[in-house]
Amino acid sequence: MASVNPPRGMRDFLPADKARRERVLAVIRERYRAHGFDEIETPVVEEYSRLHAGIGGDNEKLAYNVLKRGLDADAIRAGADDPAALADLGLRYDLTVPLARFYASHRGELPSVFRSIQIAPVWRAERPQKGRYRQFVQCDIDIIGDGSARAEAELIVATLDTVDALGLDGGSVRVNDRRVLEWMLASFGFTDDEKPGVLITIDKLDKIGPAGVAAELRGRGTTPTAVDAFEAFLTRPQTLEYHPYGERQIRKALPEGAPDEVVGHLVGIGEAVAAARSGDGDVPLVFDPFLVRGMGYYTGTIFELAHPSVDYSLGGGGRYDGMIGRFLGQDVPAVGFSIGFERIVDLIADGDAAAASAIVLVHDRDVPLGELLAIKAGLLADGARVRLEQRTKNLKALLERSAADGYTSFATVTAGAALADLEIKPLA
16 A cells, blocks of 8 residues: 655644644744734745755755656656756745845835745755754745844844744844854965865864864864864863953954954844843843854854754844845845744644634534524634534543644534523533
């Protein structure tokens, strides 16, 4: 028999799971819209050439490609070593590349500073494992057309507000800038050719520590004096005094001589976030000079969402000022922040299934259909959610299943009963 399971790395959702996901998505949409963002929709497929234009980083290697129609066996054999000859479309692997194309297509119809919401599934040919899927939902907000620190601050404030609204207060955002990383590596003596590989190794710092990073760089034949300088910086003596996010914290975390323009941009983000969250005490930002984020299109500020309940990030993003220029021929400033929906939804407490009552009407077989539907219509008019269920021998199992599906109460219906006769009882 053929397998009845979904493809590996993809999932079915039972009604209760689907309802829970939709409740979380509703909160995310509502908070994003409250902050002035507008939702758009793009196709699930994009042109192959666009998805493989060198702007998607490692995700390009994970793209699902769509075979051209009408290819015969000879054409397939001839193109076996050239995917571009076999595919003209592909499933989107993120929402940023489609957004850049969308903006280039509709720029004349959009405001000069465009604040976008995209909430939709994406597909990557990942190796399935716990928490890593081949189909998953991304929740993106982006600001296009604003190159100032205000754009990053708006994204961070909207994201933290959304996380708070979901009951995950206490979140914070780690912040860095790819320009700082580039400057820092150059100051240590790494060559331009070495920098991409060095960044990959730096990204492992939390896992393998300074000694492990230095050993891996030496094992790859990286410039010895640069590795020595970098290791000395990583292991330098440091005081344990606490500094809140700001210029002092940023400069203390970097080698001397960090570029003033970039430091000023980072400080400006913190000042704006502090103004927006003035009643929350310390600004929930942390400067992390070794935050890398692997996407190849980041050109400036990068950030990741952290929460004390887990040891992994719950989202991230950054500035990608060069991407839209690939389509328009001129650069347009752009920055985005994506919430990791699949990770966040697992942390959200169930809470109330619905604001209105949800009632199961358990009826005998002989109750006339017209009577049932009249009672149901009356409850619906009062704003309730209503399900009809014919009484079974195992009433307890029926009610337990209804509770699992989000229903909060039940009533039994006999022939001749009316809405006023119902005795509504809680399911719990």
